[in-house]
Amino acid sequence: MSNANPSVESHYEALEAQWNSVDGSLEFERLVVPTGNSDSPFHRWFHLKEAFSVDLLPTILKQLSFEGMSELRILDCFAGGGTTLVSALEMSSQAHVTATGIERNPFLHHVSSSKVRALQAGPSLAQELKKAYVEVQHLYASDARFTINTPALSTFSNEAYFPPSLLNSLLRIKAAIEFCDASALARDLLLTSAASCVESSSRLRRDGRALRYASERQPKDPWLEFSNRIQQMIEDTSGSQAAASSASVILGDGRRPLLHVDESEKRDLIVFSPPYPNNIDYTEIYKTEAWYLGFYEDSEQFRSQRLRTLRSHPSVRFSEEYDYESSSDAEAVRELLAPILGAVPDDRYATGRRQLIRGYADDMLTLFRHCRKVISNKGRLVYVVGNSAHGSGDALFVIAADLMMARLAELANWRVEEISVARSLRRRVTNSRFLRESVVTLSPA
Template sequence: MQFDKNKNVFVHRWYPFVEGYSKKFIEDILRELPFVPSCALEPFCGSGTTPVELQNHGIKCYSFEVSPFMHLLSTVKLSRKYNIDSFEYYVKAITKKLSHTNRNIRKLESLPFGDTVVKRNQNKKWNFHDASIDGILDIRHAIRTLVDNDDYKDLFTIALASIILQASNMFRNGKCLSYKKGWKTRIFSRKDIHNFFLDKLNSIFAEDIRIISKENPSVHNSEICYLGDVRKCIQKVPDGEIDLIITSPPYLNSRDYTDIYMLELKVLGLINSHEELRVLRKNTLRSHVQVSYENIIPIENERLKKSLYEMSKNEQKVWNSDIINMICGYFEDMQFLFSEFAKKMRKGGIIYFNVANSAYYGVEVPVDYIIADIAESCGFKVREIRKARDLKTSPQQSAKIGKLRESVIVIDY
C-alpha cells in the first residue's frame, strides 16, 4: 500500500507521489482475479499507478483526475510515444540553452502567483530563494521555447516538477507544506537548479525512454485519462462496460491535495489565481475543509449516525460544523459514486476499494464499514474487508484513539 516501493520502478520513478500505492498492489489483484479483465475504471487516478499498470497488461482503463498536475503526471506516464533520438535531441538543445541564461528571465517568464513565492519586503518566509526560482524559470523558458512537440513538452515539464520541492525551501509534512530546517541559509545557485534538472533527464528519464523506444507502440493503446471531477464526468464511461474497479479515493482525513502539491500547481502555471484555486478545491471530493459546504443531511446509515451522535456529545470547544458537513458530504459523494458504479459495471465485476478510517473529537469513524454498507445498498455484495495496515492518528486524537485501520474492501457485483 506504499508508493515508496515504486521509487525505483520504471516510469513510476519519474515523480515521487508518496500518497499512492505501489504497482505490486495492482499485480497482486490481477493474479487473484478469476477472470482476465477487459475494461477497468479508476475514478481517482492520482499519479496514475492503476492505469499505467493495467496498460502494461493490455487492459483498457477509464481514469479520472481532478488535479491538473496529477492529470498531467498520469498522462505523461501513460504516453509511450517517446523515442530516445528525439529525447536526446531536445535534451541537447535545452542543455545548450541553460549554459547561457538570461539575466532578466523574469521578463520572459512570469513568477508564479502568490505573495510568498519569493522574498518581498514584508515577508518573513518565502517558498524559493531568488536564485532557485530564476533557475526554475530558466528551465521553464527553455522547455517552452525549444520543445515543439507536446508529448515531449509535457515529459520535460514532469522532469521539472520532480525537482521543484528539492529546489524550494519547503518539504511535505503530512497534510501541508512546511519549511525545511535551516532553509534561510540553504541557498542553491541557478546552475545548481539546472544541474538537478539535467541530472534527472540524463539518468532515470533517459534510461526509461531507451526502454520505451524498444517497445511496440501498438501494445499501449488504452490510455483514457480524463481531466475533471469524476462525479460530473463519469457519464463518459459507457454503461455496463466495466468489469474491474481499482481505486483509492482521498481519505476522510481533511487532507487537501491542492495544498500539498501547491508548488507544482503554481510553478507549472496550472493554477494562476486564487479564484482558479477556489474552483479546483470546490471540484474535489468532500474530504477536507478548505472550502465551506452547506449544511448537509447525513445519508441513511446507522454507523454514520452513531459516529455523529458520539461527536455531538463531545464538550470540546473546538467543535467545527465544517468538519461535520465534510463527513456527511464525503459519504454522500460515496453513495453517488456507488450508484454510478452499478450502472457502469457488468454483472460478475469486482471492485477493490482502498480506504482508511478517520477520527474526530475522540470518535473513530468506521469509514470502511460505512462504505461497505453503501455498496450493498447499491446492489453490490461485499466479499471481505481486508486490513491493509494500521495508521497513526493525528496528535489531537492519539490520546483517545491509538491507531486507525486502513482497509481494502473487496466488492462483487
C-alpha cells in the same frame, strides 16, 4: 493514548459483523503504500507520497482470478500519479488492457497522463526527449531573454522557502521548455520533470496534511535535479516498446464517472484509492507544482479547484447540499452517520467535521451508484482506504471510512465480499482497533 469512544466503537463492531473481515496484512501491508514506486521505470517520474504500490494491481488481479483473462477493462476514479494505469499498461504482454483514469487535480493529471502517453509512444520518444533536452540546456545557458513570470502564489516570493537564485533557475527552466521546439508529449514530459524539482529546490517539505517550512533543509540545484530526472525518463523510454494496451487519464470528477465514460462500456475491474477523510487537501499539498506549471493564475481559480474536489477536507466551505437527503436511502444514511456525528466534540471544529462526515458519505454514495452502472456482471470493485482519528484526548473519535463506504456501497446495490485489513495506523494515538487501512472488495449485488 486515549480510549476509543464506546458508542462509535460498538457501531463499527455491529457494522463489521455483517461482513467478512480478514487480516490482510500479509498480502497488503506493503501494497497500500508506494512500495517500489520510486525504483520502477515510469512510476518514478514523480513521487506521490499518497500513492499505492506498483504491485497492488497485479496482486489484486491474481487474487480475483482475473489473471488469465485476455481482455481486461479497468477504471480508476482517483488516478493520482497514475499507478493503476502504468501498472495496467505494463501488463500488456499478458492481456489486452483498456484502462481509464479520472483525476481532478490539474498537476497530478498532467503527471499521470504524461506517464501513460509516454508508455504508449514507443522507443522513438527517447530520441525526441534527448533532442529537446539539449535544446532546453542550450536555451537555459544562453543569454536569451525569456518572459519569466513568477507565479502569483505568495509562497514563491518567500525567500526563506525559495532562495531567489534557485527560483530564478526553476522559472528559467520552465521558460526554456516552453520556448523550445519539441513535440507536445516531449514538452509535457520536460514540464513534469521540471515540476518534480520544485519541492527539492526549496525549503518546503510535504508533511502529511501540509507543506511545512524545513529551515534545516539544503535546497538542491534545480538544473542538476532537472537533468537527473530527464536522464531517468530517457533511460525508461529507450528500453520500452509501445504498450499494446491502451490507457488514458481524464481531467474530471471521479465521483461521477458517468460524466466521463460511456455506460455501455462495462468494466471488469474498478480500482481506486479515494482521498481519505483525514483532512489531506491535495490542492494544498501539490499547490507549488500546480502554480509553477501555470494551472492557476489567481486565488479565485485556486479556490474553485478546491471546491471541485471530493469533500474529504474542511479547507473550504463546501455546499451543504447532500443528495442522499432527498433519496430513498436518506433514512439508512442518517442511521449510518448518527453515531459518528454524535461523537463530534462541540468545539470550534464541530461544523467543519460534521460537514466532512456528511459530505464524504454523500460523495461516496454518488460514486458507488455511478460505478454500479459501469461494472460488468462478473466485475469487481476494489477500494483502498484509511480510517482516521479526529479530535484529541477523551474527545478523540475514529472515522472508519472502510466500514462507512462498505455500507454506502450496499445502498448502491453492491455486495461486500471482503474487508481485508492491510495495516493498523498509529496505535499509540488511540486504542481503537478501527484506526487502520483496508482493501475492500465489492461485487455487483
